[in-house]
Amino acid sequence: MSNTTATRPVIRASVPNLDAxxxxxxxxxxxxxxxxxxxxxxxxxxxxxxxxxxxxxxx
Numbered sequence: 590m591s592n593t594t595a596t597r598p599v600i601r602a603s604v605p606n607l608d609a610x611x612x613x614x615x616x617x618x619x620x621x622x623x624x625x626x627x628x629x630x631x632x633x634x635x636x637x638x639x640x641x642x643x644x645x646x647x648x
Contacts, residue, residue: 611641 604610611622620637627644 607641607643614639614641 607624611624615622618639620639621634622639622641623631624641624643625631627642631640
């Protein structure tokens with residue numbers, strides 16, 4: 590059985606100011622941004638949107 594879930598683009602970056610990054614992406618893609626933790630579920634809005642998932646990197 591195959592997984593038919595569509596993949597989504599992922600941007601990985603180290604950003605000291607998440608609010609500034611979210612605002613930049615919102616303006617760049619002309620879409621609202623939701624910031625969430627990697628272990629939290631997010632309800633998907635019906636309109637165009639971006640979801641910024643924040644996870645702590647272990648170095």
